[in-house]
Amino acid sequence: GAVVSQHPSWVICKSGTSVKIECRSLDFQATTMFWYRQFPKQSLMLMATSNEGSKATYEQGVEKDKFLINHASLTLSTLTVTSAHPEDSSFYICSANRQGMNTEAFFGQGTRLTVV
Amino acid sequence: QQQVKQSPQSLIVQKGGISIINCAYENTAFDYFPWYQQFPGKGPALLIAIRPDVSEKKEGRFTISFNKSAKQFSLHIMDSQPGDSATYFCAASSMGNTPLVFGKGTRLSVIA
Numbered sequence: 001g002a003v004v005s006q007h008p009s010w011v012i013c014k015s016g017t018s019v020k021i022e023c024r025s026l027d028f029q030a031t032t033m034f035w036y037r038q039f040p041k042q043s044l045m046l047m048a049t050s051n052e053g054s055k056a057t058y059e060q061g062v063e064k065d066k067f068l069i070n071h072a073s074l075t076l077s078t079l080t081v082t083s084a085h086p087e088d089s090s091f092y093i094c095s096a097n098r099q100g101m102n103t104e105a106f107f108g109q110g111t112r113l114t115v116v
Numbered sequence: 117q118q119q120v121k122q123s124p125q126s127l128i129v130q131k132g133g134i135s136i137i138n139c140a141y142e143n144t145a146f147d148y149f150p151w152y153q154q155f156p157g158k159g160p161a162l163l164i165a166i167r168p169d170v171s172e173k174k175e176g177r178f179t180i181s182f183n184k185s186a187k188q189f190s191l192h193i194m195d196s197q198p199g200d201s202a203t204y205f206c207a208a209s210s211m212g213n214t215p216l217v218f219g220k221g222t223r224l225s226v227i228a
Contacts, residue, residue, distance in 0.1 A: 032213040
């Protein structure tokens, strides 16, 4: 299958600092990427849709000023958690759609963020 | 977003048995139905997917059955193995670059 690489796989940061998470599609171009958040033993919750060259679309209840998304190229989207707090600790996962005869969604390996 | 309902929440199957996970959806605009397998601390991995123009798709030990009129689809894992123990998510989306809507997941445990 297609490869979506997410970096870092885990990060620990202090309260008040910012953390950037990268999502790359390694072998295909993705005009759209998605960012999800997952709490322990729960399903994936869509945070935002990242569109190359335009502003991201955020789901209701997700603070766009706190979760900054930049989709600078067809293979890279970044999520920056600004002024992180312990309640932002979670598992963040990105996905990218590979276009073709059958569009398929591939996920990164996830980033475990712990804010202390 | 329309909900995708997944059951059961957890499942214990003997090694060699058949694991069956069911999902139901409401939005008739959905036309893509994938299943994902997720191990702890890892991102979901695409397992198998189906579109509404077929009623069944098989890849190795994994089979999706799709019932368009009932708006239901299911995952069957034949000859279940301990290595299949993971959380399985069904999902659905409609045409274009739309995000997936996920079920709540099923924790599968295959015991020897």
